[in-house]
Amino acid sequence: MLSNLKNTIQLKGFLVVFTILLMSCNSKSKQDVIVINDSDTLENNMLTITKSQFESSDMELGKMEKVEFNTMVKANGMFDVPPQNKATVSAYFAGYVKSITLLPGDIVKKGQVLFTLENPEYVQIQQDFLEAKSKLNYLKADYERQKTLLADNVTSKKNFLKAESEYKVTQAQYQSLKKRLSLMSINPNTLSGESITSIISVLSPISGNVSSIEASKGMFLNPSDIALTVTNGDHLHLELKIFEKDLPLVKEGQPIKIHLQGDSNATYDGEVHLINRSINAQDRTIDIHGDLVNEDDAKLFAPGMYIETDILTSSNQFDALPTEAIVNIENAHFALIKQNDTSYKKVLVNIGESSNGFTHILNASDFPKDSEFITKGAFNMITE
Numbered sequence: 001m002l003s004n005l006k007n008t009i010q011l012k013g014f015l016v017v018f019t020i021l022l023m024s025c026n027s028k029s030k031q032d033v034i035v036i037n038d039s040d041t042l043e044n045n046m047l048t049i050t051k052s053q054f055e056s057s058d059m060e061l062g063k064m065e066k067v068e069f070n071t072m073v074k075a076n077g078m079f080d081v082p083p084q085n086k087a088t089v090s091a092y093f094a095g096y097v098k099s100i101t102l103l104p105g106d107i108v109k110k111g112q113v114l115f116t117l118e119n120p121e122y123v124q125i126q127q128d129f130l131e132a133k134s135k136l137n138y139l140k141a142d143y144e145r146q147k148t149l150l151a152d153n154v155t156s157k158k159n160f161l162k163a164e165s166e167y168k169v170t171q172a173q174y175q176s177l178k179k180r181l182s183l184m185s186i187n188p189n190t191l192s193g194e195s196i197t198s199i200i201s202v203l204s205p206i207s208g209n210v211s212s213i214e215a216s217k218g219m220f221l222n223p224s225d226i227a228l229t230v231t232n233g234d235h236l237h238l239e240l241k242i243f244e245k246d247l248p249l250v251k252e253g254q255p256i257k258i259h260l261q262g263d264s265n266a267t268y269d270g271e272v273h274l275i276n277r278s279i280n281a282q283d284r285t286i287d288i289h290g291d292l293v294n295e296d297d298a299k300l301f302a303p304g305m306y307i308e309t310d311i312l313t314s315s316n317q318f319d320a321l322p323t324e325a326i327v328n329i330e331n332a333h334f335a336l337i338k339q340n341d342t343s344y345k346k347v348l349v350n351i352g353e354s355s356n357g358f359t360h361i362l363n364a365s366d367f368p369k370d371s372e373f374i375t376k377g378a379f380n381m382i383t384e
Contacts, residue, residue, distance in 0.1 A: 045346045047336065047381055059377035061338065063370065067320035067358040072257075072310040073249055075288060077240035079305045085232040086303075087205045090225055092183045095119035097219045097227075098199055106210045108230060113201045115215060115227060122184065126196045129177035129188060136170050143167040208232030211303070236298040238270055238290035240309060244279050247286055249313040251275075256290050257310040268300075269293040272311060319364035323354055325375040327382045334382050336374040337367060344374065346382055 049059070095117030102114060146163040149155035181188045184200040208230045215227035238258070242250060256270035274289035288311070292298055326349060327334050333351050336344045347367070352360030374381070 046339075047344045047346065048342050049344055049381065050342055057377045057380070060375050061372045062322065062325070062375035063372055064319050064321055064361060064364055064367070066317045067355070067360075068315055068317050069320075069353055069355050069360060070310075070312045071249075071314040071316075073242055073246045073313055075240040075242045075256075075309045075311055077238060077288075077307060077309070079236050079301045079303055079307065080239045081231060081233060081303050082235055082237070085206065085208070085235055087208075087230045088226045089114060089202065089205065089228050089230060090223060091117055091202055091221045091227065092223055093117070093119065093122065093200065094220070094222050095122070095200070097215050097217050097221060100213075100215055100217055100227075102210050102213060102228065104210055104213055108204045108208065108210060110204055110207045112204045114204050114210075114230075116199050116201050117221065118199045120198055122200055123196055123198050125177060125180055125184070126186065126191060129174070129181055130191065130193060130196075132170055132174040132177055136167070136174050139163070139167040139170050202227070204230055206230055206232050231303055233298060233301075233303060236292065236301055236303065237273070238288075238292070238307065238309070240288040240290060240311075241280075241283075241285040242288055242311070244284050244286055247275075250288065250311055251313075255312045257312065258292075259308045259310075261306045261308060268297050270309070318352065318360040320358040320360050321349070321373055322375045323357055323359045325373050325378055326351060326359055327379050329383065336378045336381060338372040338374070344381075 096119065098116040098118040100115035102108070108114065143163045143166075146155055146160040150157060150160040178188045181191065185203055186197075186200065209232075210228055211231040212229045213227070214225070215221060221227060238256065240256075250272060252272050252275060254272045256272060258268040258270050260266060270290045270292050272288060273291045276287040276289070279286055290309075321335060325335050333349050334346050335349050337347050339345055348363075350362040352362050354360070
């Protein structure tokens with residue numbers, strides 16, 4: 001009986017211990033369930049950044065500011081020169097290239113000899129001119145004499161008309177040959193029998209740089225053959241193309257931001273000068289003519305150089321933060337706003353367009369006017 005009593009006490013003790021353990025397990029399970037409420041979310045949005053952390057991470061503070069945002073039309077094109085600043089040089093007279101010493105890129109002056117041509121036919125033109133010049137003096141004197149005799153009824157009108165005809169025909173030949181000699185760069189006023197030559201010089205019609213050379217020594221050039229090209233880059237301008245849908249936005253006088261292909265950091269200023277109202281049927285584009293604001297910039301470029309531009313069609317000022325102050329997390333954008341010396345709050349910001357390192361904040365009115373934001377170093381703090 002004593003043995004049964006002992007077993008009963010042990011059983012009751014085991015049940016008590018088991019009950020305690022079971023209650024303990026249930027209690028622990030309940031503690032592992034975390035309920036997220038508004039207060040927990042608010043606490044998670046708060047960050048503590050000590051002064052040493054702020055300095056060691058090179059963080060910076062700044063306020064929201066008014067920044068100018070521009071509406072732009074993209075336009076591509078190239079640098080070019082006006083038609084009067086580009087000359088394709090050919091010979092007025094056929095001949096063999098006697099000498100040419102220029103190289104592409106050489107600087108030439110207006111009237112400078114570009115190359116020389118040789119042809120025996122040049123000799124005949126000079127001979128015909130000298131003969132016409134010599135004959136003209138005699139025919140003029142005879143014409144004047146016949147005119148006087150006719151007035152005195154000493155000669156017949158037939159003789160006068162013959163003298164007049166021969167004089168005027170020879171005079172026309174003389175003037176024609178004189179003009180041809182000028183085109184050959186031979187001075188008709190100084191030409192004599194001793195100075196007749198079979199070689200003529202081709203002169204540069206403008207000052208500029210030799211941009212291309214097609215002729216070479218010994219080559220036979222016809223009057224229609226292009227020997228070389230001279231380009232004057234003093235009045236370099238922009239030849240751009242925009243799509244027809246952008247035409248209503250573009251106006252004369254609007255600023256142009258110029259970027260060289262592959263170099264987005266360097267920017268140069270231009271201005272819309274002319275708008276061609278004719279649409280290119282093939283690609284549905286419109287030609288825009290622009291000028292450089294600073295003419296000294298033309299020295300940096302060359303005709304034919306490809307460029308990418310932004311035509312500034314409108315401008316507005318908006319509240320903005322530096323783009324570096326804004327962190328994108330799963331298509332939501334956040335910034336850190338200062339609460340006190342060491343406390344910062346992660347806030348949601350609605351963003352608009354970005355320009356020149358700044359981003360338009362659409363919900364700027366949600367924050368106090370003098371609020372300070374971490375403008376540098378916010379990414380690591382928000383994403384940690």
